[in-house]
Amino acid sequence: MSLLAGAEGPAAEAGWGHDHERKGFFTDTSICIGCKACEVACKEWNRNPIDGNLEILGSSYDNTGELGANTWRHVAFVEQGQERIEEARESGRKLVSLGMPGIGPKSSGPRGATPAGDLSQTDRTPPDTPEFRWLMSSDVCKHCTNAGCLDVCPTGAIFRSEFGSVVVQQDVCNGCGTCVSACPFGVIERRDDGTVSPHANREEKIDRMGTASKCTLCYDRLVDGEEPACSATCPTQSITFGDHPDLAAEAKQRVADLHARGMTEARLYGTNPKDGVGGTGSVFLLLDEPEVYGLPPDPQVPTKSLPMLYARTGLAAAGMVAAVALSFLGARR
Amino acid sequence: MSLTEYDADRPPEKPRRRGGGKRRRRRGLGDVGMGDGSREGAVVEDVEIERSDEYDSYYGRPVVKAPPWKAPIAVYLFLGGVAGGSGLLAFGAQCTGRPVLRRNARLTALGTVGLGTLALIEDLGRPERFLNMMRTVKVTSPMSLGTWVVGGFASLSGVLGALEVDRLAGEKLPLGALRPLLRAAEGPASLGQVALAPLLASYTGALLGNTVVPTWEAGRGHLPYLFASSASLAAGGAAMVTTPVAEAGPARLLTVAGVAGDVASMHLMKESMHPLEREPLETGTPGKLLTWAERLAIAGGIGTLLGGRHRVVAAVSGAALLTASALTRFGVLNAGLESVKDPRRVIEPQKARLAVRRAAGITDDSITTAG
Numbered sequence: 229m230s231l232l233a234g235a236e237g238p239a240a241e242a243g244w245g246h247d248h249e250r251k252g253f254f255t256d257t258s259i260c261i262g263c264k265a266c267e268v269a270c271k272e273w274n275r276n277p278i279d280g281n282l283e284i285l286g287s288s289y290d291n292t293g294e295l296g297a298n299t300w301r302h303v304a305f306v307e308q309g310q311e312r313i314e315e316a317r318e319s320g321r322k323l324v325s326l327g328m329p330g331i332g333p334k335s336s337g338p339r340g341a342t343p344a345g346d347l348s349q350t351d352r353t354p355p356d357t358p359e360f361r362w363l364m365s366s367d368v369c370k371h372c373t374n375a376g377c378l379d380v381c382p383t384g385a386i387f388r389s390e391f392g393s394v395v396v397q398q399d400v401c402n403g404c405g406t407c408v409s410a411c412p413f414g415v416i417e418r419r420d421d422g423t424v425s426p427h428a429n430r431e432e433k434i435d436r437m438g439t440a441s442k443c444t445l446c447y448d449r450l451v452d453g454e455e456p457a458c459s460a461t462c463p464t465q466s467i468t469f470g471d472h473p474d475l476a477a478e479a480k481q482r483v484a485d486l487h488a489r490g491m492t493e494a495r496l497y498g499t500n501p502k503d504g505v506g507g508t509g510s511v512f513l514l515l516d517e518p519e520v521y522g523l524p525p526d527p528q529v530p531t532k533s534l535p536m537l538y539a540r541t542g543l544a545a546a547g548m549v550a551a552v553a554l555s556f557l558g559a560r561r
Numbered sequence: 562m563s564l565t566e567y568d569a570d571r572p573p574e575k576p577r578r579r580g581g582g583k584r585r586r587r588r589g590l591g592d593v594g595m596g597d598g599s600r601e602g603a604v605v606e607d608v609e610i611e612r613s614d615e616y617d618s619y620y621g622r623p624v625v626k627a628p629p630w631k632a633p634i635a636v637y638l639f640l641g642g643v644a645g646g647s648g649l650l651a652f653g654a655q656c657t658g659r660p661v662l663r664r665n666a667r668l669t670a671l672g673t674v675g676l677g678t679l680a681l682i683e684d685l686g687r688p689e690r691f692l693n694m695m696r697t698v699k700v701t702s703p704m705s706l707g708t709w710v711v712g713g714f715a716s717l718s719g720v721l722g723a724l725e726v727d728r729l730a731g732e733k734l735p736l737g738a739l740r741p742l743l744r745a746a747e748g749p750a751s752l753g754q755v756a757l758a759p760l761l762a763s764y765t766g767a768l769l770g771n772t773v774v775p776t777w778e779a780g781r782g783h784l785p786y787l788f789a790s791s792a793s794l795a796a797g798g799a800a801m802v803t804t805p806v807a808e809a810g811p812a813r814l815l816t817v818a819g820v821a822g823d824v825a826s827m828h829l830m831k832e833s834m835h836p837l838e839r840e841p842l843e844t845g846t847p848g849k850l851l852t853w854a855e856r857l858a859i860a861g862g863i864g865t866l867l868g869g870r871h872r873v874v875a876a877v878s879g880a881a882l883l884t885a886s887a888l889t890r891f892g893v894l895n896a897g898l899e900s901v902k903d904p905r906r907v908i909e910p911q912k913a914r915l916a917v918r919r920a921a922g923i924t925d926d927s928i929t930t931a932g
Contacts, residue, residue, distance in 0.1 A: 287620040294622050304619060312616055323931040380771060382705035383693040402693045403686015406704045409628035409772035414901075418629045418686050438686030483932045496930050503928040518929055519908045522619030526911035527928060530771045530778065531701050537781055541767045544785035545759035548793055549649065551818045552811070556653040559810030 242388035249471035250392030251445060252509035253459060254479050255366055257521075258486060258494060260466040262289060262303055262364035266458035270301040273446065273457035277434050280421065288362075294522065295367055297419035297436075300443040301458050304521050306363040313361055316493040316516040323495055324487070365521050366467055368458070369394070369415045369443035370498060371509030372529065376410035377440070379531040385440070392472065392509055393445035401439035408440065412505060412527030416442040445509070472509060479511050491515075497523060504528035618904035625773045627901040630894065633680040638765050638890040639795065640677035641711065642788060643883070644670045645762030646796020646815070648714065651721070652755035653811055662812070664725045665803040669796075670754070671722030674715045674761075681711070703767040710764060714757040720750045762792035769897065775907050776900035777893075779838035783830035787893070790826055791886045794819030794858060798882030801865065801875045813869040816882060820862035823889065824855060835910040838900065847896035854888035857881045 270276065279298045285291045288305035295302045308316075375394045378386045385401035388394060396416075407416050419434070419441045446456035454460070459469035468475065476499045486494035493515045498508035504527050518525050618624070647670040654663035682691045695712070699705035724743050727734045736743065766788040770781030777784065797816030801809050831839050841847055861881035868874030900906050915927060 285620075290620075296626075306616075306619070308616070315616075320931065323927075323929065376773065379701040380704060382697075382699060382702045382708055383690075384697040384699065385693070400690075400693055400696070401687070402690035403629075404694070404704060405628040405630060405684075405686065406702070406768075408626050409774050409777075412625065412773045414623060414625040417626055420629065420686065440686075480932045487931075496932065498928055500926070500928060500930050502926045504926070505928070508928075514929075516616070519618055519624075519904070519912075520616050522622055522624060522904070524624050524907060524911055525929070526915040527773075530773055533781060534701060534703075534767075534771055537703075537767045537770050537785070540770075540782060541760075541763045541785040544763040544766065544789035547786070547822075548646070548759045548762055548789045551793055551822075552646075552649040552653055552815055555811040555814035555818065556657050558814055 244390045246390060248390045248392075249473070250509065251450065251469065252371060252392070252472040252475055252511065253368060253445075253456075254468045254470070254475040254511050254513070255368065256466050256468070256479070256482060256513045257363065257365035258482075258491075258513060258515055259464045260303070260364040260366055261464055262305055262362070263463060264292075264303050265461045265463060266301045266366050266467055267292060267299070267303060269457040269461035270443075271299075273449070274300065274444075275435060276300065277419075295369070295413075295415050295417075295442075297417035297441045300368065300441075302367045304363070304365045304367060306516070306520055308361050308363060308516070310359050312516075313493070316520075317491070319517055320487075320493040320495050324492070361515075363515055363520070365512070365514065366458070366462075367521065367523070368510050369445075370413055370505070371443075371445060373501065373506030373508070374529045374531065375505070376412060376529045376531060377407035377416045377442075379529070379534075380406045380410040382406060389445075389447055389450075391445060391447070391450050393447065393450075394442075394509075395444045395447050396440050396442060398436045398439045398441065403438045403440065405440070410530050412524055412529060416440050475511060479513055482513055486513075504532070618908060621904060623901050624904045624907040625775075625901050627774060627898045628772070629684075629686070630898070631684060632891075633684040635887075635891040635894040637677045637680040637684075638788070638894065639887040640673040640680065641765060642762050642792030642886060642890070643795045643799055644674035644677060644714065644718070645758045645760075646792045646819075647673065647799060648718070648754045648758030648761070650796055650800055650812060650815070652751055652758075654808070655751055657811075659808040659811075662800060662804045662808040664728070666796075666800055667718070667721045667725050669799050669803065670714075670758075671718040673799075674711065674718050678711060678715055703764060703771050707761075707764045707768055710757050710760045714754060714761050717750045717754040717757070720746050721754060759789070762796075763789040769893070772897075773907075774897045774901055775838045775910065776834070776841050777897045779834040779910070780830045780893075782833065783826050784893075786826040787823065787830060787889070790819050790822030791889045792819070794823055794861070794882045795886035797865075798861060798879035798886070801869070801879030802883070806870050806872055806875055809869075809875065813865050813875070816865050816878075817862055820858050820865075820882070823858055823885075827851070827855065827889075835913065837903075837906045837909050840906075841896040841900040842892070845899060847892045847899055850888045850892035850895065854885045854892055857885035857888065861885060 276298050279293070279296060283291070285293055288307055290303065290305040292299055292302050371393045378388060378394050382404060383400055383402055385397045386394060386407060387397065403418050405418050408418060417440065419436050419439060449456060455469045459467040468478070479496050479499055483494050483496055495514055497512040497514050497518055499511045501507035514521060647666040651663050651666035651670060654666060682688050685691055694705070694708040697705065698709060720743060724747055727736060727740065732740070763785045766785030769777040770784045772778060794816050797812040797819055800812035801816065804812065831842060842851055861878045864874055864878030864881065869878065918926065
């Protein structure tokens, strides 16, 4: 058996034996308006509780914080000035000059193409002014090709669905927490708290308590032929759902368009099947370095080094046996 | 701008500051206008906006998450190590005719693996489902393989422990027809125990190493050695506490070897790490625990070498070594849990390794691409 799935698709490797395409998200952060409708739709559909008490976090308009057991969609808000925009544009340009597949930069020229029709009365200033910009990005489980959480789950509670997504069976999970530390993106978490009702009546039972929980790519909706709640509700098509190969192609086309308009800060995150997690099911178009959005710059699935780790464990065990044997041979009576 | 003549009574407005940068805006109630009612008061208290000026992380929030593992897991790491080492000592004692060491080591193995298993179950989110661990055998999951090792070792230790208790009680346990069965099982059970024992002591290194927790990930090449060494010195220490010096000779030698391995592998592990990944092992509470672990291990090792043939010195050294091993496990576990709190510990080493690969001409394996 192979330790890690190939690039041709995890669902095929999982042995489903059918012709479902791998499904996924393409999150185009350049057209996200930060409305958080995806967060709300996700919470409502999946009946996820709130995290702790309502509080203002003081990080722009983001009062959700981060992805976790109770939050499966999280909209990040980053405020940036002119200097940082230039830096982002430059770092994006460097990705092109690394010899990666892509298109050449166009550093000068108008930003934002003109739509058709009579626009003489329209204010044509791009909303994203060079002096200031607001990055908004809806983060979600990546549904990795080589998913760390799935690899290390000792109960088999986490499985690869026929849609190529990674799903937790909450009635099987016993809450050991191993998956939490195996996710390079910090997505999956054990649900240890959360409330769905006001303080007055707290007796209400919360689903998935004590077990690992994360985005299921709305598995329950997919089996009924529906699309996930977040993408269905997104008003700007920043979140699109579909067949993974189509989404990847669409994402590449979008980056090419943005680069042609001089927005060289645009880059893709997760479309490369050769990366540390074998490519992700949810791909993103970012406008700055991944760490600005709280994403890891070089995630690696821990299972990749498991053969080395097992070899070391075997060596350590052998060394211990040798030490004990020598101790008994060397000890005087 | 003045709208009414009474506006002249208002104190002059302070100039507004723009583009706060790292400056913090904190205004008292008087400043916002609650004092004399001349201006609308703020209903919500002014929130301090963190500006991520550095753009090296998202508001300093963690990138990866720590597992929900608390003290019981550190206790388990320690007890599992003692159990594994004791299993090896018991087999050696059986082969070389040291009945007291054999008995004590078997009872230690049974007690520690039993308590350790309870600690493991206690730390589950749904303890009543602990048997779900036995639904499958998964090669890609150190936790799964480890569960089978623990389960097998505990069962065999149960058989051997029952035999020893029966012998201690002068064969008065109401075992009935079970006694001959247990006796017949002693040979195979002790072979099975000694086969699983070293794996029980070292697999926990793979368990912690196979994560993305920065300090454990960086130490993954050394953790199995560190834990096997720590298990050796702890099991040796336990035997020195429980067993008369005449039979504890091998335990003393194992202890000294364990101390050498423990100190050496901890230093090698730290040296191989990025400074940001190493820091949690050297600072704060985990740093203190590990410093004391090293001191106690060395002290116990010296005590064993110099006074190991004196019963009291041996027992004190043994206790010091057991404490050292426990502190090592608590230190390593807590250093890992601490290391995820600062996103730089994840981001900086990752950027560094990406830059190294790019400098070496490998540009096709980045998760960030231009198209």
